[in-house]
Amino acid sequence: MSTELANYTTWSCQKFKCSARGLILPFGIEACMSIPLRATLYFIFLLYLFLGIAIIADIFMSAIETITSRRRKIQYPDPLQKDKYLTVEVRLWNDTVANLTLMALGSSSPEILLSIIEIIGNRFEAGELGPGTIVGSAAYNLLMISALCITAIKTPETRRIKLYSVFMITSFFGFFAYIWMFIVLSVISKDVVDLWEAVITFLMFPLVVILAFLAEKNFYASNKIDMEEEEQTLILTPPELDSTGAARTFRKDELLQFLRDLGQSSNLSLEDKAQLFAAKLSESMHRSRMQYRIQGSRMLTGGKSLFVNLPDKLQEIHGRLQTHKTSEWKEEVAAAVQAPHEVPCLELNADEYAVLENEQICEVGIYQRAVKPQSSDGNLPADQPIGGRKGTLSKLDFDDDPQMAVLEFASPSYAVLEREQRVTVEVVRYGYTNSTILFRLDTIDGTATAGEDYVKLSEEFRMEPGQQEKKITIHVIDDNQWEPDETFFVKLSLPEGEETRTKLGSKTVALVTIINDDEPGYIEFEETINLVKESVGKAEIKVVRINGADGKVSVHYRTKDIDAVGTKDYEPIDTELVFEHGEISKIIAIPIINDLEAEKDESFAVELYDPTGGAQIGKHPRTVVTIINDDDYKTMANKMASLVQVDIDKLSVTKTSWGQQFRDAMNVNGGDLETAKFGHYVGHSLSFFWKVLFAFVPPTSIAGGWLTFFVSLLFIAILTAVVGDVAAIFGCLVGLKDSITAISFVALGTSLPDTFASMIAAKNSKTADDAIGNVTGSNSVNVFLGLGLPWLVAAIYWESKNLPFTVKAGDLSFSVLVFSICCVLGMTVLILRRYLGFFGKAELGGPTIPKYVCSIFFVLLWVGYLTLSGLQAYGHIKWQS
Numbered sequence: 055m056s057t058e059l060a061n062y063t064t065w066s067c068q069k070f071k072c073s074a075r076g077l078i079l080p081f082g083i084e085a086c087m088s089i090p091l092r093a094t095l096y097f098i099f100l101l102y103l104f105l106g107i108a109i110i111a112d113i114f115m116s117a118i119e120t121i122t123s124r125r126r127k128i129q130y131p132d133p134l135q136k137d138k139y140l141t142v143e144v145r146l147w148n149d150t151v152a153n154l155t156l157m158a159l160g161s162s163s164p165e166i167l168l169s170i171i172e173i174i175g176n177r178f179e180a181g182e183l184g185p186g187t188i189v190g191s192a193a194y195n196l197l198m199i200s201a202l203c204i205t206a207i208k209t210p211e212t213r214r215i216k217l218y219s220v221f222m223i224t225s226f227f228g229f230f231a232y233i234w235m236f237i238v239l240s241v242i243s244k245d246v247v248d249l250w251e252a253v254i255t256f257l258m259f260p261l262v263v264i265l266a267f268l269a270e271k272n273f274y275a276s277n278k279i280d281m282e283e284e285e286q287t288l289i290l291t292p293p294e295l296d297s298t299g300a301a302r303t304f305r306k307d308e309l310l311q312f313l314r315d316l317g318q319s320s321n322l323s324l325e326d327k328a329q330l331f332a333a334k335l336s337e338s339m340h341r342s343r344m345q346y347r348i349q350g351s352r353m354l355t356g357g358k359s360l361f362v363n364l365p366d367k368l369q370e371i372h373g374r375l376q377t378h379k380t381s382e383w384k385e386e387v388a389a390a391v392q393a394p395h396e397v398p399c400l401e402l403n404a405d406e407y408a409v410l411e412n413e414q415i416c417e418v419g420i421y422q423r424a425v426k427p428q429s430s431d432g433n434l435p436a437d438q439p440i441g442g443r444k445g446t447l448s449k450l451d452f453d454d455d456p457q458m459a460v461l462e463f464a465s466p467s468y469a470v471l472e473r474e475q476r477v478t479v480e481v482v483r484y485g486y487t488n489s490t491i492l493f494r495l496d497t498i499d500g501t502a503t504a505g506e507d508y509v510k511l512s513e514e515f516r517m518e519p520g521q522q523e524k525k526i527t528i529h530v531i532d533d534n535q536w537e538p539d540e541t542f543f544v545k546l547s548l549p550e551g552e553e554t555r556t557k558l559g560s561k562t563v564a565l566v567t568i569i570n571d572d573e574p575g576y577i578e579f580e581e582t583i584n585l586v587k588e589s590v591g592k593a594e595i596k597v598v599r600i601n602g603a604d605g606k607v608s609v610h611y612r613t614k615d616i617d618a619v620g621t622k623d624y625e626p627i628d629t630e631l632v633f634e635h636g637e638i639s640k641i642i643a644i645p646i647i648n649d650l651e652a653e654k655d656e657s658f659a660v661e662l663y664d665p666t667g668g669a670q671i672g673k674h675p676r677t678v679v680t681i682i683n684d685d686d687y688k689t690m691a692n693k694m695a696s697l698v699q700v701d702i703d704k705l706s707v708t709k710t711s712w713g714q715q716f717r718d719a720m721n722v723n724g725g726d727l728e729t730a731k732f733g734h735y736v737g738h739s740l741s742f743f744w745k746v747l748f749a750f751v752p753p754t755s756i757a758g759g760w761l762t763f764f765v766s767l768l769f770i771a772i773l774t775a776v777v778g779d780v781a782a783i784f785g786c787l788v789g790l791k792d793s794i795t796a797i798s799f800v801a802l803g804t805s806l807p808d809t810f811a812s813m814i815a816a817k818n819s820k821t822a823d824d825a826i827g828n829v830t831g832s833n834s835v836n837v838f839l840g841l842g843l844p845w846l847v848a849a850i851y852w853e854s855k856n857l858p859f860t861v862k863a864g865d866l867s868f869s870v871l872v873f874s875i876c877c878v879l880g881m882t883v884l885i886l887r888r889y890l891g892f893f894g895k896a897e898l899g900g901p902t903i904p905k906y907v908c909s910i911f912f913v914l915l916w917v918g919y920l921t922l923s924g925l926q927a928y929g930h931i932k933w934q935s
Contacts, residue, residue, distance in 0.1 A: 109744045167774040178851045195808060195829045330371060335698070465564065481515075577607070613660050
């Protein structure tokens with residue numbers, strides 16, 4: 055009995071289960087292990103390999119980012135000075151081309167290499183693991199990543215795809231790629247890939263890149279290049295240099311404005327202020343899809359973040375600054391009309407523009423405006439525009455088409471007292487005038503409401519030949535009730551078919567402010583903190599009159615010492631400020647005394663008191679003026695600028711030396727222990743071996759990143775080969791077919807970094823392009839490159855032997871068909887989300903219930919895809935390919 059048991063044990067240890075499934079594995083030591091133990095170890099090893107692939111893919115993507123971010127200098131005509139040129143920097147790589155070539159290769163390299171290695175390792179015979187992973191990864195990317203990104207954005211924020219024409223091109227090919235795979239395997243030549251089919255599959259890869267590039271350049275929409283848009287891609291302002299001559303990534307005036315916003319926080323060190331400003335810059339920096347992909351990998355492994363992570367003590371201050379800014383920039387839209395002697399320009403970032411756009415406040419660039427001057431009798435003319443009757447056109451060249459007329463508003467803004475009951479806007483024509491042209495005006499609610507505050511306008515108008523201007527009257531409703539000053543917008547557009555002979559100028563939206571004239575108003579300081587240099591001469595402080603401008607009013611103001619001394623540091627003042635009827639802002643000037651002595655910052659206060667004429671003191675009756683010593687101020691600003699640049703440089707993906715790579719690899723969170731969380735320590739502990747191993751990869755500063763590119767690609771190929779073995783043996787041990795292992799475990803493991811990358815992009819980017827816009831392009835590249843290249847190699851090999859290249863459709867064709875159906879349903883939802891207000895008119899985010907409904911729908915599609923593919927693979931669904 056014992057002899058028989060010994061013989062059985064010897065036999066089972068020599069011919070153990072699944073021993074012939076891998077190219078490299080299994081190891082002989084596994085022979086006597088139990089199957090459950092082996093399956094568990096292989097599963098853990100598979101996860102650990104995915105972690106390693108994520109880390110080396112991080113380095114691979116860093117190399118790609120270094121390569122594609124290279125710039126070159128060119129001479130560009132100075133738009134302000136004729137016959138002069140600016141030296142500007144332009145990117146060598148187009149974003150769309152980079153995303154569809156190197157970026158797609160970087161994010162999909164495991165799937166592509168797995169397919170190539172499998173087919174070569176099988177002696178040029180097709181396997182199931184590589185193609186199955188490509189299809190499964192495409193399903194996960196389109197369905198699950200979209201589901202997560204839709205809900206990742208806080209309600210009611212939204213993200214729209216900006217390069218929509220590119221998205222539609224890649225979406226078509228992302229769908230067609232899998233239909234083409236089905237046609238090749240099941241229709242044209244069943245279970246055989248001919249050489250011409252492999253060639254066409256591979257050549258579709260450069261075709262997608264070319265078509266997407268042309269779409270980005272509006273090749274299909276217009277034969278003319280939008281020079282204004284092209285100019286926006288150039289750096290027309292030369293960068294500032296630091297003391298060493300190196301270019302800064304920010305301008306010092308941005309830093310000074312940030313210090314004013316921050317105020318005099320005595321409990322913050324210079325380093326703290328530098329970190330806060332670096333965090334602000336980090337949030338507004340343009341980031342590529344590759345950077346989001348790198349950040350996604352580092353989230354998994356506890357690596358150094360590409361975003362500035364603030365310590366807890368600074369998070370609250372940073373949050374307050376953001377809240378303060380968000381609450382005030384909307385007020386600027388209405389408040390900017392309250393400056394009769396100057397024309398302020400509101401500069402809004404993409405977030406603020408998006409909110410205004412969602413509120414139907416379009417073309418934010420029009421907010422250069424001032425209130426109308428008074429006439430000699432003290433009344434505001436009802437129809438006089440602000441800023442002069444005619445504006446100037448920028449960046450328009452009428453010599454390009456002498457038969458083209460250009461229309462725009464004479465002024466970007468108008469104001470009217472409520473009792474005047476009408477306002478006249480003026481549309482002017484430039485260029486060709488000997489034609490009849492049509493244009494359309496539509497009013498859009500701002501804070502004023504059509505039907506309650508003004509009469510809605512929505513109609514077409516005509517300009518006869520020779521007519522260069524046309525005045526249109528809009529009626530204002532005087533309700534004799536006090537209310538804040540209100541605004542609405544008038545949008546200029548062209549009827550369909552008019553674009554062939556007319557185009558719009560720069561002022562296509564006009565702001566109309568209805569000034570409440572039923573109350574004398576409130577008087578207050580516009581700012582509660584003012585910073586001035588000692589050498590400024592005079593501190594100019596704005597006093598505004600809000601919520602009414604009726605009648606002549608006045609208010610007294612006086613200065614009070616804090617730690618600055620009147621007559622020594624500034625000229626003390628106690629006098630009266632008068633607002634005439636309709637006047638809504640004044641500037642008071644307080645002389646500052648420059649004693650040419652080094653001294654610390656000093657402050658004094660200015661107070662408003664004793665209003666007359668029925669006016670009242672507003673919510674800002676006091677402002678503090680801080681006098682900053684020039685020398686100390688310059689020293690402090692330069693030192694802080696250096697600290698900020700150091701913080702920003704830490705975010706670069708370019709590694710300058712092996713020493714830096716090993717320091718980052720061996721330290722949690724890249725050495726930033728102050729902001730490291732528990733998750734960073736866990737990820738770092740698990741990935742420590744991989745980090746140290748891959749620190750031997752040449753740094754990206756060598757050979758422009760190309761050496762790093764090829765060495766890391768070699769590492770990815772080696773790991774992918776091992777992943778193929780481990781996945782095949784694991785599936786064999788637990789009874790899973792290769793096709794099911796591929797579309798589930800392997801696809802999920804290789805796509806996990808992309809999941810984090812897309813969610814980070816959805817939250818931090820201003821558009822949806824980096825979150826889901828690149829998914830469709832990556833899916834098409836997976837087929838055209840991941841299958842096209844190995845098919846081409848194998849087809850050539852078998853053609854040389856006069857034998858067909860056999861690829862069994864089987865489970866793959868069914869999986870492709872199910873995915874294609876899910877793809878159509880998913881893309882339909884994304885298109886509906888873009889155009890229906892119910893979803894917020896955006897691919898991502900929007901109202902709470904609709905976005906979660908869409909997300910659940912995408913998840914159910916993915917689960918349905920896996921379920922149907924599994925049922926077919928095990929014979930529960932009969933399928934004849």
